[in-house]
Amino acid sequence: MKAVLGVEHGWQGMRELSLELARLGMAVEVLIKGRVDRDVLEMITRPDGMRITPVARPWFRWRLTLACLLVSRRSSPVCVVTHRRDTPAHERTRQWLERLGRMIPLRILLLEEGTAGTRLLELDGRQTAPSSFGKELSRG
Numbered sequence: 001m002k003a004v005l006g007v008e009h010g011w012q013g014m015r016e017l018s019l020e021l022a023r024l025g026m027a028v029e030v031l032i033k034g035r036v037d038r039d040v041l042e043m044i045t046r047p048d049g050m051r052i053t054p055v056a057r058p059w060f061r062w063r064l065t066l067a068c069l070l071v072s073r074r075s076s077p078v079c080v081v082t083h084r085r086d087t088p089a090h091e092r093t094r095q096w097l098e099r100l101g102r103m104i105p106l107r108i109l110l111l112e113e114g115t116a117g118t119r120l121l122e123l124d125g126r127q128t129a130p131s132s133f134g135k136e137l138s139r140g
Contacts, residue, residue: 002027003079003133004067006060008090009033010083013113015044017081017120020130022047029053029067033060061096068097072104079133084110084121098123 003021007014007030018028027049036054044052055063064080071078082093097108109128110121120128 002029002071002074003081004028004064004071005030006064006080006082006093007032008060008083008093009085010113013111013118014081014083016118017111017130018050019047021133022050024130024133025049026133027051029071031055031060031064031067033057061093064093065096065100068100068106069104072106078104079107079109081109081111081120084112094123 003026005014005018005028011032014030018030021028028051030050030052032052032054034054034057041052041054046052053063064082068078068080080097082097083090094108094110097106100106101108108123110123112119112121120130122128
């Protein structure tokens with residue numbers, strides 16, 4: 001079972017989510033939009049099964065798509081998480097993933113970070129929990 005996390009801004013919420021998914025026994029691929037210094041990457045603790053990859057900004061959505069396609073060969077549906085923000089870039093990523101979801105089984109979740117904490121949401125706005133990933137993926 002594997003989840004793909006697309007980090008477009010901020011790291012804290014996605015970091016907590018990736019660690020929670022790893023504790024639940026899921027393999028996690030984290031794609032970070034933009035350049036990350038090597039020494040910063042080396043400081044990040046990675047449990048077994050977690051891979052963290054920085055991706056150049058122009059290639060981020062393409063690399064996210066590739067990760068989903070590769071995972072879909074082994075897991076159905078693929079669970080992919082991106083940030084929920086009201087910016088054009090985040091909206092384009094969500095739309096990109098929705099189009100991809102027409103080709104492969106894809107469960108798209110949105111991570112919302114705010115002063116009240118972090119929430120994980122379905123596309124329709126319902127709140128969900130990382131523990132639901134395994135149940136959802138095993139149904140597919």
